[in-house]
Amino acid sequence: MSVERTLVLVKPDGVSRGLVGEVVGRLERKGLTLVALELRTLQRSVAETHYGEHAAKPFFGELVDFIVSGPLVALVAEGPRAVEAARGLIGATDPVKATPGSLRGDYALEIGQNLVHGSDSPESAKREIDLFFPGLS
Numbered sequence: 001m002s003v004e005r006t007l008v009l010v011k012p013d014g015v016s017r018g019l020v021g022e023v024v025g026r027l028e029r030k031g032l033t034l035v036a037l038e039l040r041t042l043q044r045s046v047a048e049t050h051y052g053e054h055a056a057k058p059f060f061g062e063l064v065d066f067i068v069s070g071p072l073v074a075l076v077a078e079g080p081r082a083v084e085a086a087r088g089l090i091g092a093t094d095p096v097k098a099t100p101g102s103l104r105g106d107y108a109l110e111i112g113q114n115l116v117h118g119s120d121s122p123e124s125a126k127r128e129i130d131l132f133f134p135g136l137s
């Protein structure tokens with residue numbers, strides 16, 4: 001089984017609601033290993049690059065405004081199929097549709113404030129880790 005790395009963000013709603021420990025704890029209890037972790041407030045340019053694939057979407061401005069609105073926790077987690085494992089813990093994009101037991105299914109209601117980001121493929125993970133933690137992908 002190939003060991004992968006993935007980027008996870010506890011978005012500003014997760015930090016302000018005191019859910020960092022819950023997110024990090026679930027990743028750790030699943031068996032993923034933390035390789036980097038930092039509290040930071042994103043520059044708008046970094047947020048626009050991170051969400052670049054959504055630049056033409058009607059919600060892009062709202063998405064960027066929200067992700068720069070306060071501190072978030074960025075982390076890199078490592079393990080076998082880490083990208084898929086973290087996405088499973090996080091749950092579907094729309095928290096109302098996310099399975100109960102997943103982070104979004106348990107702790108969020110609005111798609112724009114869905115608590116956590118996780119890379120959606122190994123290729124995205126490399127690009128996102130290079131943006132947040134150069135040299136760690």
Ligand code: IDP
Pocket residue numbers: 059063092093111112113114116117118120
């Ligand atoms: P993901 O975060 O589950 O990978 P993406 O489709 O990559 O989902 O979308 C990135 C983020 O954009 C989502 O986590 C969500 O916060 C936001 N988003 C996606 N679709 C909508 C929408 O229709 N309205 C508002 N925000 C959205």
